[in-house]
Amino acid sequence: MSAIFILIGASLIAATGFLIAFIIAAKKGQFDDNYTPGVRMLFDDNYPQKPESNQEQVQYDNNSNRKV
Numbered sequence: 001m002s003a004i005f006i007l008i009g010a011s012l013i014a015a016t017g018f019l020i021a022f023i024i025a026a027k028k029g030q031f032d033d034n035y036t037p038g039v040r041m042l043f044d045d046n047y048p049q050k051p052e053s054n055q056e057q058v059q060y061d062n063n064s065n066r067k068v
Contacts, residue, residue, distance in 0.1 A: 025031065
C-alpha cells in the first residue's frame with residue numbers, strides 16, 4: 001500500500017514539473033509562430049503521382065453515371 005502512495009507522490013511531482021516547464025516555455029514565446037501562417041498558402045501540395053497503366057480508361061456520360 002505504501003508503494004502506491006510513493007508512486008502517486010512521484011507522479012504528482014513529475015506532472016507539476018511538466019506543467020511548470022510548459023508555462024515557462026509558453027511565456028517565453030516558444031509556441032509563437034508568426035511566419036508560417038502568412039506563407040502557408042505558398043507551400044506546394046505534394047500529391048502522389050498516379051502510375052500510368054495500360055488498362056482501358058472508363059469514360060462516363062456527363063449527364064448520368066452510365067459508361068459510354
